[in-house]
Structure formats: C-alpha cells, structure tokens
Amino acid sequence: MDPSDTRPARRRRGSGAVTLHDVARLAGVAPITASRALNTPTQVSPDVLQRVTEAVSRTGYVPNRLAGGLASLRSRLVAAVVPTISGPVFLQTVQALTAALAERGYQLMLGQSGYALEREDALLEAIIGRRPDGIVLTGILHSDQGRRRLLAAGIPVVETWDLTPTPLDMLVGFSHADVGRAVAAYLHGRGRSRLAAVSGDDERASRRMQAFVAEVERLGLPRPVLIQVPAPTTLASGRRALAELLSGAPQTDAVFCSSDLLALGVLTEAQSRGLAVPRRLAVVGFGDLDFAADLHPALTSVHIDGDAIGRQAAQFIVDRAEGRPVKQRIVDIGFSIVERDSA
Amino acid sequence: MDPSDTRPARRRRGSGAVTLHDVARLAGVAPITASRALNTPTQVSPDVLQRVTEAVSRTGYVPNRLAGGLASLRSRLVAAVVPTISGPVFLQTVQALTAALAERGYQLMLGQSGYALEREDALLEAIIGRRPDGIVLTGILHSDQGRRRLLAAGIPVVETWDLTPTPLDMLVGFSHADVGRAVAAYLHGRGRSRLAAVSGDDERASRRMQAFVAEVERLGLPRPVLIQVPAPTTLASGRRALAELLSGAPQTDAVFCSSDLLALGVLTEAQSRGLAVPRRLAVVGFGDLDFAADLHPALTSVHIDGDAIGRQAAQFIVDRAEGRPVKQRIVDIGFSIVERDSA
DNA sequence: GTGAAAGCGCTAACAA
DNA sequence: TTGTTAGCGCTTTCAC
Numbered sequence: 001m002d003p004s005d006t007r008p009a010r011r012r013r014g015s016g017a018v019t020l021h022d023v024a025r026l027a028g029v030a031p032i033t034a035s036r037a038l039n040t041p042t043q044v045s046p047d048v049l050q051r052v053t054e055a056v057s058r059t060g061y062v063p064n065r066l067a068g069g070l071a072s073l074r075s076r077l078v079a080a081v082v083p084t085i086s087g088p089v090f091l092q093t094v095q096a097l098t099a100a101l102a103e104r105g106y107q108l109m110l111g112q113s114g115y116a117l118e119r120e121d122a123l124l125e126a127i128i129g130r131r132p133d134g135i136v137l138t139g140i141l142h143s144d145q146g147r148r149r150l151l152a153a154g155i156p157v158v159e160t161w162d163l164t165p166t167p168l169d170m171l172v173g174f175s176h177a178d179v180g181r182a183v184a185a186y187l188h189g190r191g192r193s194r195l196a197a198v199s200g201d202d203e204r205a206s207r208r209m210q211a212f213v214a215e216v217e218r219l220g221l222p223r224p225v226l227i228q229v230p231a232p233t234t235l236a237s238g239r240r241a242l243a244e245l246l247s248g249a250p251q252t253d254a255v256f257c258s259s260d261l262l263a264l265g266v267l268t269e270a271q272s273r274g275l276a277v278p279r280r281l282a283v284v285g286f287g288d289l290d291f292a293a294d295l296h297p298a299l300t301s302v303h304i305d306g307d308a309i310g311r312q313a314a315q316f317i318v319d320r321a322e323g324r325p326v327k328q329r330i331v332d333i334g335f336s337i338v339e340r341d342s343a
Numbered sequence: 344m345d346p347s348d349t350r351p352a353r354r355r356r357g358s359g360a361v362t363l364h365d366v367a368r369l370a371g372v373a374p375i376t377a378s379r380a381l382n383t384p385t386q387v388s389p390d391v392l393q394r395v396t397e398a399v400s401r402t403g404y405v406p407n408r409l410a411g412g413l414a415s416l417r418s419r420l421v422a423a424v425v426p427t428i429s430g431p432v433f434l435q436t437v438q439a440l441t442a443a444l445a446e447r448g449y450q451l452m453l454g455q456s457g458y459a460l461e462r463e464d465a466l467l468e469a470i471i472g473r474r475p476d477g478i479v480l481t482g483i484l485h486s487d488q489g490r491r492r493l494l495a496a497g498i499p500v501v502e503t504w505d506l507t508p509t510p511l512d513m514l515v516g517f518s519h520a521d522v523g524r525a526v527a528a529y530l531h532g533r534g535r536s537r538l539a540a541v542s543g544d545d546e547r548a549s550r551r552m553q554a555f556v557a558e559v560e561r562l563g564l565p566r567p568v569l570i571q572v573p574a575p576t577t578l579a580s581g582r583r584a585l586a587e588l589l590s591g592a593p594q595t596d597a598v599f600c601s602s603d604l605l606a607l608g609v610l611t612e613a614q615s616r617g618l619a620v621p622r623r624l625a626v627v628g629f630g631d632l633d634f635a636a637d638l639h640p641a642l643t644s645v646h647i648d649g650d651a652i653g654r655q656a657a658q659f660i661v662d663r664a665e666g667r668p669v670k671q672r673i674v675d676i677g678f679s680i681v682e683r684d685s686a
Numbered sequence: 687g688t689g690a691a692a693g694c695g696c697t698a699a700c701a702a
Numbered sequence: 703t704t705g706t707t708a709g710c711g712c713t714t715t716c717a718c
Contacts, residue, residue, distance in 0.1 A: 094428060236637040
C-alpha cells in the first residue's frame with residue numbers, strides 16, 4: 001500500500017450542504033473568522049466582513065443551528081406548551097410569542113399537553129432533549145414533578161396566564177380571583193341580583209368562579225347558581241348550560257361565562273328562545289376574543305392582553321438567554337372589563 | 344512542568360448534563376453500545392439492554408437531540424408554516440400534525456409567514472438552519488423561489504389545503520374550484536336564483552369564488568354579486584359585507600361565504616335587521632368549524648377534514664425521513680357540503 | 687453482539 | 703484582528 005496515500009480509510013459523507021468551511025475557504029480566512037464575521041461583525045475588519053458576506057451570498061450558505069447550538073450551548077429554540085392549540089384562548093399569546101421571538105432570531109417549538117396525561121412525560125423529554133433556551137408554559141403542565149424537571153435541566157421557565165406568589169421561575173399573568181370579584185361587583189353595580197355562572201371545568205376558570213361566588217355572597221345577594229361544563233368550552237355547551245339554567249333557576253338575570261365561546265352559546269340559546277339580552281338576561285364573557293365586539297348584542301367581556309403576555313414572555317427568555325439580569329420575575333398584566341351591550 | 348500531568352491546558356465545560364458517556368460508564372459498556380440499546384434495542388443483548396435502561400433511569404438521562412441530529416443528519420424536527428396561527432382555519436390541521444408527529448417521536452416547529460413579506464426570507468433561513476426532516480406548508484409561502492430553496496436544501500416539502508397538478512414535492516388537499524362549483528349547484532338545486540358571494544381576498548378563496556361565479560352563470564342564473572373583504576376574515580367584515588350586499592342587491596336570496604366566521608357575521612347582521620334565514624336568505628359557510636353546527640340557525644357549511652390533512656402530512660414526512668418510499672405523492676382529501684338549517 | 691475511531695458543523699478558549 | 707486547537711454529544715463506519 002502506498003504510504004503516501006494519506007486518504008483516510010473510512011469517510012463519512014456530510015449532508016452535502018455548504019458549510020462554514022466552504023465559506024471561509026472562499027473568503028480566504030479561517031473558519032472561526034468567518035464565524036465571527038457572521039455572529040459578531042464588529043470583531044472583524046471591514047475587509048474580512050465584506051469578503052465573508054460575499055462568500056455567503058455566492059454559496060447560499062445557511063448556518064447549521066444544530067451544530068451551532070451544540071457547540072455554544074445555546075439552541076435559540078424556545079418551547080411553548082399549551083393544553084391544545086385549537087382552543088382560541090392562548091392563540092394570541094402564542095402568536096405574539098412566535099413573532100417576538102422570530103424578531104430576535106429565536107424559533108418556537110410547540111407542544112400540546114392537553115391530551116393523554118401519561119404522554120406528558122414524553123413531551124417533556126422531547127422538549128428537554130432539544131435543549132431549548134427557555135420554555136413558556138401557557139396553561140397547565142400537570143405534574144409538579146415535570147415542572148421541576150425542567151428547572152433541573154437548567155432551562156428558564158416562564159409560567160403565563162396566572163399569578164402565584166411562588167412561581168417556579170418567571171411569571172406573567174393576572175389574578176383569576178380578582179377577575180371573579182370584579183365581575184361580581186360589576187353586575188351588582190348594574191342592578192343585577194339573581195346571578196349565575198357557567199364555567200369550564202379547568203382549574204383557572206374554577207378559581208374565577210369561586211371568587212365570583214364568594215364576592216356575590218359578600219355583597220349580600222343570593223348564592224349564584226354554578227353550572228360546570230367540560231373543558232374545552234364550546235358554543236354548544238354554552239347553549240346547553242343556559243337551557244339547564246333556565247329550567248333550574250328561571251329568575252336568573254345575569255350570567256358570567258368562563259369563555260367568550262360559552263357566552264356566544266348563551267346568547268345563541270337566548271335568541272332561539274326569544275329571551276331578551278340584556279333586558280331579561282345580562283351576559284358577560286371572558287377573553288374578549290375578536291368576535292366579541294361584533295356580536296348582536298355586542299358582548300361585554302373580560303379583556304386579557306394575550307399579546308402583551310406573549311411579548312413579555314419572549315422578553316424574559318431572551319434576556320435570560322443573553323445573560324441579561326431579569327430584575328422583575330413576576331409581571332401582573334392585569335385585565336379590564338369591556339362594557340358593551342350584553343350587560 | 345510535570346510531564347505526567349496530562350491534564351489538557353484548556354478545557355471547555357459542557358452543559359453539565361448527564362451524557363451518553365455517563366450512562367455507558369454506569370452500565371459498564373461503550374457509549375456506542377448504550378446508544379444502540381436506546382435506539383435499536385433489538386441489536387443488543389437483553390443483559391446489556393437491562394443495564395443501560397437502569398442506568399438511564401438512575402441518572403435521569405435525556406439524550407441531546409442537537410448532537411444526535413448533527414451526527415445522524417436527522418433532526419426529528421418538522422417545520423410547519425402557516426400564514427398566521429390566530430386564524431382558525433389551519434388550527435385543526437396543525438393540531439393533528441403536532442399530535443401525529445409527537446406520536447412518532449418528531450417535534451413541530453411553527454413559523455408564521457403572514458406578516459411582513461420581507462421577513463419571509465428570514466423565516467426560511469431560520470427553518471433551513473435547523474435542518475428539519477420536513478416542512479409542511481399550510482397556506483401560502485409567497486415566493487416561488489423560497490419554496491425551491493427548501494427543495495434545494497434537500498428538505499421534503501408537503502403542500503396542504505390545495506390541489507395542483509404540479510406540486511413541488513408532496514401534496515395533500517382538495518380542489519377549491521370544485522368547492523365553488525358544488526356550492527353553486529347546491530344552491531341552485533335548492534331553488535335559489537339571486538346568488539352572491541362574500542370572500543376574503545386570499546388566493547384560494549378567490550379561486551373558489553371564481554368557480555362559483557362561473558358555475559352559476561353556466562346554470563343560467565344571473566351573475567352573482569361578489570363582495571371582497573380583506574383577509575383574515577372576521578365576523579365584523581361579514582356583517583359589513585351583508586349590509587353592503589343588501590344595499591346594492593336587495594334581491595339576493597343566497598350568500599356563499601369564504602369562511603364560517605364571515606358566515607357568522609352575515610347571520611348576525613341578518614338577525615339584527617330581522618332578515619329571516621334561511622327563508623329570505625340562505626347562507627353557506629366554509630370550513631365547518633366547531634361552532635357551525637350549534638349556531639341559530641345551524642350553519643350549512645363546506646366541511647374540510649383538516650385533521651386528515653394533518654395526519655397525512657405527518658405520514659408523508661415521516662415516511663420520507665425513515666426512508667420508506669412514498670408511492671402516492673398527491674392525496675385529494677375531498678370535501679362535503681354539510682346541510683343544516685341556514686341553507 | 688460489541689467496540690474503537692472518526693467526524694457531523696460549529697464555537698469557546700487560548701495564543702499570537 | 704486573526705488563527706490554532708479542542709471539543710460540544712452523538713452516531714456512522716469499519717473491525718472483531
């Protein structure tokens with residue numbers, strides 16, 4: 001065998017894609033210099049920058065972020081976990097999050113935790129395995145142990161859409177109890193006295209409703225009728241709930257619904273029965289989705305700024321990833337009752 | 344200097360996380376054997392499998408998929424691009440896609456192409472940089488060049504929600520022209536003759552409407568009035584559209600809407616004007632969203648099986664990624680008109 | 687069935 | 703400012 005044949009016996013073929021090496025060779029610099037030209041352009045001379053930039057556009061080079069992430073321990077990937085994306089509630093938050101992250105060069109990975117509790121572990125493994133720079137929990141991650149596992153992996157966690165004094169890490173949300181109390185006071189202030197609530201059976205909605213009920217009693221009104229429907233809430237369950245309510249408590253003059261979709265169902269059922277809203281029945285929704293303002297009658301609803309939640313969550317994670325100190329780890333985004341025709 | 348001090352002068356600290364090396368050491372095997380125990384358990388002895396499994400659970404090892412993807416050229420990541428996630432249309436598809444992929448050990452990365460055309464390039468770079476095993480285009484990726492760039496990168500592409508004889512790669516959808524024609528025939532068959540259409544100004548909706556108009560004329564009816572509203576369509580634009588329609592063409596006795604949300608707007612406006620549906624005006628929606636069946640009157644709508652689209656797209660990509668031949672690259676998922684009370 | 691070596695494509699650490 | 707070297711953690715290739 002020819003000893004001058006230094007060609008290694010085994011070769012692995014790469015992807016065939018253009019690599020930083022190719023770009024560097026074309027630009028006549030070392031790979032690390034090309035890397036710097038792309039990532040920290042201020043650290044290279046204008047001449048080098050120009051040559052590398054040109055080499056990139058000539059070759060159509062796209063950096064391999066798997067490799068970059070592996071080497072730098074920064075994946076520029078952020079995971080978001082929602083119960084299910086087909087519920088409209090968190091959509092705006094996820095949308096704002098995606099956009100805010102994209103602007104800063106981060107990408108969103110989406111996971112659904114809602115179905116199959118036993119698969120939540122698998123979801124977490126899939127997430128942790130990607131070494132994301134952060135995780136945004138939107139809605140519930142069921143097991144406490146799971147959430148701690150994220151922290152143990154050293155991944156920044158942002159909990160959203162809720163407010164607890166003891167967040168795992170960072171948090172942006174609002175007080176569900178305050179919402180319930182505020183709606184009770186609002187309806188009382190409008191002269192309603194026979195109140196009821198229709199609520200999906202998820203934890204946060206239940207907390208809103210408990211506070212609602214407690215506040216109504218504190219105000220000296222009769223204890224509200226509470227109707228639970230399965231989550232996710234739908235227009236159909238709203239219709240059924242009103243039917244049930246009217247047969248059990250026909251005196252009811254106001255309903256607080258745990259979602260705008262439920263409220264739309266209540267409005268629909270009321271309309272189909274010729275029940276005047278708001279004259280005979282006031283209806284308040286939650287979420288203030290796009291369509292709320294344009295319903296007939298226009299729906300009074302609790303407005304949550306889902307957009308701001310998403311943006312703040314992105315800010316939290318990017319700050320952490322880039323080593324900036326996060327001074328305020330809890331942000332209360334608040335809420336407001338948007339008064340329209342239905343109440 | 345002590346020559347026996349073989350400690351390298353420079354050290355980079357890893358993430359500190361448990362690695363395959365740690366697991367292998369604990370199990371008393373070589374790293375590659377541990378790798379095989381995890382990925383292709385049939386290739387190792389039961390004894391080794393047992394020891395590795397135990398070592399994994401003792402250490403809480405979570406494989407680093409960035410490293411795995413880099414080495415194997417398979418990221419187990421799939422990108423989905425939608426115009427915007429807050430439109431309800433593609434949600435079911437994305438949800439089914441996410442679930443079907445998760446089942447097979449793949450993760451979804453979500454990108455929004457809807458805003459800022461000039462940022463579409465950036466989105467594509469972000470996607471390609473992650474070396475996904477496939478991309479699902481749901482809705483439009485605007486530039487033809489962009490789509491070809493994906494192919495050039497060797498990434499399998501599935502186009503959805505449409506049908507063209509010349510897909511880029513793989514495709515699962517239905518014919519928008521057929522939908523338009525079918526709705527025209529349907530309304531004609533119900534004795535309606537003064538037809539109109541309310542349509543978002545996106546390309547697919549326009550194709551449905553063009554075919555609708557053409558078919559109506561072919562059937563010998565007067566040319567339908569066509570009202571365009573900006574995409575994304577909303578309840579509010581549906582209300583405005585009906586108002587406009589009634590002032591311009593008060594004889595109209597049937598409206599085909601390009602989305603259920605528009606149809607809900609039309610129903611709402613009709614109700615607020617005391618216009619009887621379906622007696623005076625028949626309304627047909629598109630999408631058959633969850634709420635359609637429970638509206639009052641229940642909405643007749645074109646049903647698209649978004650779930651099946653998502654599942655088929657996942658199947659396409661996973662088959663490709665795992666080297667299985669894809670025999671049928673175009674799948675027509677069809678559609679149906681669900682007859683309810685509104686038409 | 688198991689293992690040693692090499693390398694996926696990139697960047698941190700150090701040196702000049 | 704630029705370059706050299708040594709990995710990041712995993713899997714492929716080849717050998718036993």
